[in-house]
Amino acid sequence: MSQRKRFTEIDALRGLAALAVVLFHYTTRYEERFGEVSGGFSEIFSLGEYGVQLFFIISGFVIYMSILKVKSVSDFAIKRSFRLYPAYIFAVVLTFTVVSLASIDQLKIDIMPALINLTMFQDFLGAPRVDGVYWTLRVEMTFYILMAILLFFKVEKKVMPIVISWLAFSVIIQLIHRNIDTEMTATIREFSIASFSHMFIIGIMFYCIWQHGNQLKYHAVIAMCIAYDLAFMSVENALITTVFVATFYLVINNKLQFLSSRVLVFFGTISYPLYLIHQNIGYVIINQLHAMGFTHPIYTVMLIGATVLAAYLIFRYIETPVQNALYKLYKGQRKPSGKKKMAVD
Template sequence: MSQKKRFTEIDALRGLAAIAVILFHYTTYYDGRFGHLKDGYIDWFWFGEYGVQLFFIISGFVIYMSIMRARSASDFAIKRSIRLYPSYMFAVVLTFIIVSMSVMDDLKVGFGEALINMTMLQDFFTGIGRVDGVYWTLRVELTFYVLMGVLLLFGKAKHIMPVTLGWFAASVLIQVIHRTVDTELTSIIREYSIASFSHMFIIGMMFYAIWQHGHRFKYHMVMAMAVIYDIFFQSVENAMFTLLFIAVFHLILAGRLKFLSSKVFVFFGTISYPVYLVHQNIGYVMINRMESTGLVHEIYLLIPIGTSILLAYAIHRLIEQPSHDTLYRLYKERRDAYPEGAMLKR
């Protein structure tokens, strides 16, 4: 399978994960948090919460690939910022406005908190509410980016086995200490070290190594360690989904899931980031409003689902694509005009 084809399939996989998360949020999670007016509301999509695990595995693959191609830590950071912030900032503003106009007071945050949310750093501070609950994953992703940036900064990006084994060892130590001495400090350390998710990113990194160097025993051993880690520090159910995602990735790398390259799946992969950003709280406001007017059947979920998809597509076409093209062009022009180290040579 060609390099281009493979990445298309992985991107489509991200889109499927986003759809699974949406279905979970609108059914099982919404019912557990707010309660649907209809008795016996469907809970077929409980598995959608594990879509986040798949996101992290995909990030491990894609981001490690990115740092292997980046010129420097600053180059990596700027490119990531160009990719993430325009859509995110628009989503924060839109979600804040819509939720503020709704009757769902428990979803609302203050204007000052919304401003802090614009930085994407809200979860690094205590007492700052999220404009949308799904933003919690962004802190995990940002922490992973910082770790990868540090590897670039110190020239260790190519040393994948020492890096992943060291990260594994540190995560195990943090988890064991937290279980042995369960205090607020150990909870904070576990939370901000992303020890609960490190093995997901590591699995993605191992798949990148397999893609680059072929199937080697050491890569599979690391993934086996990740599954064992899942069993000990998360749950057996969690580990079962991890095994499923590992199997899916293996099939993709083997060229056995070519149907994921269809236009429909690629479309959902293309809009996966903006749809993830805007679906939850805006969707909750819509569901609450619909149920208050008597639209309580599950079929009406097609309205917030369709709205989220259309809104995400509009963000992709009108904000994400233009901003990325413009900002990257400006950055590339400046980078080429003033290459790193040029000032030092003068």
């Protein structure tokens, strides 16, 4: 299979997933939480919540590719930190400030939990989130920890027994919770990310297909993941997952190159800050607009445009320059004395 350095189509899919989540939160989820009609589009965009699952599949692909390129656990952790924290810390501060000044008490948290949020480990430490969308960061962080464990034991290339064991462990967790539905089993299921493990595994398998070709074992594991989805999640969930799987097959076989358009790739570029800042700040703005009588859907469209602009500004003036500065410093510290510099991805 022909190799490419980067799939811009995957960047575009990440952007489309982010937009789907934004539309879901500004319509369906807003109406659920606040009991107000948000432009009449709640049913149309109700499937937007599944954009998060597409994120996880993409993460499985990209992060597994990353651990095959790094030299150590510390290298992986440092690079991930550089990628995640600049935009995240800014988003936490911005969201906390905006929500604190607003009149929606159910979105507010105290300053100490907000400071804990700066670590990105608020869920592990039992602190409330500054923004509800940060729940996915716990899932991602758990996946990163699992990938770091593979690196530590130098078994990252022994992917098949690892993913099969992981999926089997998830099945056990789901069965235990199904038969012993307690707060403890629910917590175990939540923090073992058993409800999303198959998404990451699908992403890993697609990387293997891209790298090693259409071997039956990779397709078999993907089929097992869809069956897992059907057995433990829902029919709708499994159908959406199947659509994502079909999309990925088309992408890695170069059948969706139209996704490489500059507009779609742009949304992929800003998808991370867009995801981080849109929900609670958006709720505050929608609530204020409704209080002033501005309920027409055009105002939701304008809000989405403003959120996209804000995400671009964060990407351009916060995320990119801080990341570049950190990478430059890291490269300088890793440069062996009297030898050529070591490359940093």
